[in-house]
Amino acid sequence: MMKSQLSVETLGRVWDLSDIDNDGCLDLQEFILAMHLIHRCVEGDMLPDSLPQSLVPPGKERFFSHFTFTPATADPFNTHTIPSTMALVPVPKSTWSDPMGLGDASQFSPLALTSPFAVAMHLTTEQLASSPYSRPLPAVLPPALVPPSLRPIPPDPAIFEESNKLIAEIETINRERAEVEAAYSTLNVEAQRRATETASVQRTVDALIHTARSLVNQRNEAERRLNDYAHERDTLASILHELKGHVASERQKVEEMRGQISSQQVSAKADVGGLSTDAVNEYLIASGSQFL
Missing domain, CATH: 1.20.5 (Single alpha-helices involved in coiled-coils or other helix-helix interfaces)
Structure with a gap:
């Protein structure tokens, strides 16, 4: 990826878009998606603000199928509002505040962006899998779920x-x-x-x-x-x-x-x-x- 001579910021955005499940690493499908986005950038195309549905790998649609928010219409000061679509998920409302807050890794950007929503959906999926919601949520977002662009940059030696x-x-x-x-x-x-x-x-x-x-x-x-x-x-x-x-x-x-x-x-x-x-x-x- 570094051989593409793209800026670190651009590569970070490519990583955010490609790491759909936000596990901190790219599987084969996500790597192919990242190579595709890098090729588009090298050709002169602009990166999309969110990953188009046509580029979502099979099996990962559950992280995107319920969310069609755009950053332009999101309220940057309403970071903990539960979308009506997520309210349909059978999880107690008191539990929603935790995945919503954990999903907002930056604590500044709106939760309508793709990566924070994917984190929230990942945590919600884990809650559904641990029915009757016996699995406790972490107090803070695990480092593996923090998007690379939001991870603290280690100081330059x-x-x-x-x-x-x-x-x-x-x-x-x-x-x-x-x-x-x-x-x-x-x-x-x-x-x-x-x-x-x-x-x-x-x-x-x-x-x-x-x-x-x-x-x-x-x-x-x-x-x-x-x-x-x-x-x-x-x-x-x-x-x-x-x-x-x-x-x-x-x-x-x-x-x-x-x-x-x-x-x-x-x-x-x-x-x-x-x-x-x-x-x-x-x-x-x-x-x-x-x-x-």
């Missing part, structure tokens, strides 16, 4: 693959975010530690700067005192030099005076002649005391 990729990417992002947050926390702790160390170093630097300034002030004071001492030294040296010069001058005067005294002594010896030595000495002593 590519969607799961894409979802798995997205989940893997999300997990990777979450893992990377956790790593970044851990790194940020570590960096924050390291930054706080370094800030504390920097503050301590800054305090040490401030203390050293204060000490350096104090030492500079002390050095300046020492240099000032040294300058004062140097000035005093120079002053004292100058005074000492002057004193030395004065002392030398005085010594020279003393020597000159001593020379003069010696000369005077010699002259006095010559002048006094016969004066005694004791008188001369007394004279010399008296003369020396005067000069000193």
Whole structure:
């Protein structure tokens, strides 16, 4: 069927029309009918809304003989109305609501379509076969009775693959975010530690700067005192030099005076002649005391 290159929607409609007993599979007659409809579609014909009576295989007329509804006249909001033809079937009216509801597999399209009516007739036939209607109806329509076009389409594996990729990417992002947050926390702790160390170093630097300034002030004071001492030294040296010069001058005067005294002594010896030595000495002593 896939080799016909018809759309999936068209093949689904072909299946719905061909699976007359809605058992989820095609028997030989239904398969031949499906091939016929596919051939008509390939030739360019449109699929009918419902299977014509002329195409109903022998033995399956009971699913269609009592229903000649057309989708154009069906009330889409009256999905659980029991047709008058079905009311002729000897099944209690309270039982009709179940096969009617189960037959409406889509819960949206009217029950006047061929496939839902066939499902309802199949369930009704089972009820008639289990007279006096002892066979319970299923709570929900069995998957085998759901037309292929109304069956849930399994998700494309590519969607799961894409979802798995997205989940893997999300997990990777979450893992990377956790790593970044851990790194940020570590960096924050390291930054706080370094800030504390920097503050301590800054305090040490401030203390050293204060000490350096104090030492500079002390050095300046020492240099000032040294300058004062140097000035005093120079002053004292100058005074000492002057004193030395004065002392030398005085010594020279003393020597000159001593020379003069010696000369005077010699002259006095010559002048006094016969004066005694004791008188001369007394004279010399008296003369020396005067000069000193």
